[in-house]
Amino acid sequence: MNTSQMKKIGIITILxxxxxxxxxQAFALHHKLKLMGFDNEIINYLYYKNPNYKSEAASQPLIKTSIKNRLKDLALKWLDKYSAFKYPEIAKIRKQRFDGFHEKHTAVSKTYHSYSELYNSTLGYDxxxxxxxxxxxxxNGTNIAPYFLTFAPKEANKVSYASSFGVGSIDGTYYDQYRKWINNLKHISTRESDGVNIIKDITGKDALHVVDPTLLLSKEDWQNIMIPYEHSEPYILxxxxxxxxxxxxxxYRIQKNTGYKIIRVCKNEMPLESDDKIINIRDYGPAEFLGLYNSASxxxxxxxxxSIFSLIFEKPFYTITPASKNNNSRQESLxxxxxxxxxxxxxxxxxxLNKxxxxxxxIVKSKLDKQINISVEFLKKSLN
Known part of the structure; x- marks a missing residue:
């Protein structure tokens, strides 16, 4: 791709x-658009949880973050720092693999470290x-206005692809603000059926239910970028x-029935237990993660x-949700x-376990293919 030319499409998401x-998911939408012939890049607006994000008065969240959530965010930051200090080699390799994945596969703009930096920039996408x-x-513990494209020029084409509220309903108190934000978008799609209902309730508009971007790429597309996992015996991922x-x-029950080993791929660099029956992999990047999925039994x-990668790689799976929460709308929708x-x-x-x-x-593939085709048509219609 010729990066000297201005890209026509800018994508903002969590990266x-x-x-x-x-x-x-960020890579997948970028890559699918590229395969469809669209010049595009990801607008590298740092998510508020990124350690290099600069919080400002303008970036304060719509709903004041509860003390519990603030403490949770703080604890996670310290946990990351502690684990990087205690396991420097693991943290270093993991970071290199994550950074290297995007350097190799994803076109990304310059970095915007703060709300004002993004809003004060002149962006030239169509x-x-x-x-x-x-x-x-x-x-979310930040102002989510950028994710309704309020920083984009008035005349630009503004599209939401598979954006998610992450909740089953929105408190009526926030309808006015959400209405303004949603009305800023020209083409609206969302990732869950709950999202379609929320948008209808708030704005009266019909949004389209589309698939997560990771499903826009085929098993073969993912296999082309994965780093295969070398293994000699079957395993439970x-x-x-x-x-x-x-x-x-x-x-352990499945292991007893099958004799397979158990491999845990951890998001956090900290070992989660000292159990020699589970192999902990803590330094894998996205490409290695795909390789683990591809070879799992x-x-x-x-x-x-x-859940999605289990469907893509066609693996028998179970997805476990907490007994305490009713908010599993995205899993249920899928x-x-x-x-x-x-x-x-x-x-x-x-x-x-007999089943x-x-x-x-x-059957799964034929059902998914229908949804994927609807989703690709939405993109074509919104971008042409």
Whole structure:
């Protein structure tokens, strides 16, 4: 791609947060547009959780962050710092692999470290896209106006692709603000059916339910960029963010039945337990992560993108959601599309392991393909 020419499309999304799902969804929309023949790059506006983001008065969140969430963010930052200090080699390799992935595969603009830096810049794109992920979540600890493209010139084409509220409903108090923001967009699509309903309630407009950008790329597209995982025996891939006894017990039951080893790919660099029955991989980047998925025999995950990559790579899987939360709308929405509601477990659910591998991926693929075609048509219509 000729980077000396001004790119025509600028995408804003969540990027550079040391998280497999976020990096891969950002790359996927960029890459799909490239395959469709569109010049595009990601506008590198740092997410508020990035350690280099500069918070300002203008970037204060719509809803004041609760003390609990502020403490949680602070604890995670310190945990990252502590783990980088305690395991410098792991942290260094992981960072190199994440950075290297985007350097190799993703066209990214200069970095915007703050709200004012973004809003004071002259950006020359014809079309602006707000990408997927929970960019519209009212509980984000930052001003989410940039994710409604309010920084873009008035006359520019403004598109939302698979943007997510991350919640099932929005408090009526915030309808006015959300209405202004949503009305700034010309073409609107969202990642969950709940999102379609929220937009209808707030604005009266019909948004389109589209697939997460990671599903716009085929299994072969992903295999082309993965780094294969060298292994000699089958394994259960355990993609779980924090300690989860129910998930671990289920993994051990499957291990007992199959004799497979368990490999955990961790988001955090800290070992999560000193269990020699689970192999912890803590320094993988996105390309290595894809290689692990491609060769897995079975997947257990708590992650939304963990579910998606199980579908893409056609792996028997279970997705585990907390018993305490009713807010699993994105997982439920995805499973409804593919007709695999029984693969979504709540902690404590009984599991019949005799049905572990009973997924007809031909049926899944035909259901997904319908949704993917609708999504690609939406992009074509919005961009031409």
């Amino acid at each position: 550079n947060v040391n998280n497999y799902g976020a990096e891969l 079309t602006y896209i707000v990408g997927s992920d929970q960019v519209w979540n009212p509980n 355990f993609f779980i963010f924090k300690k989860n006894k129910y998930a671990e017990d289920l993994a 079975i997947v257990l995950t708590t992650s939304f993108h963990g 499973m409804n599309v593919v007709g695999l509601q029984e693969r979504l477990l709540r902690e404590g659910d009984e599991v019949n 572990l591998t009973d997924i007809d991926f031909e």
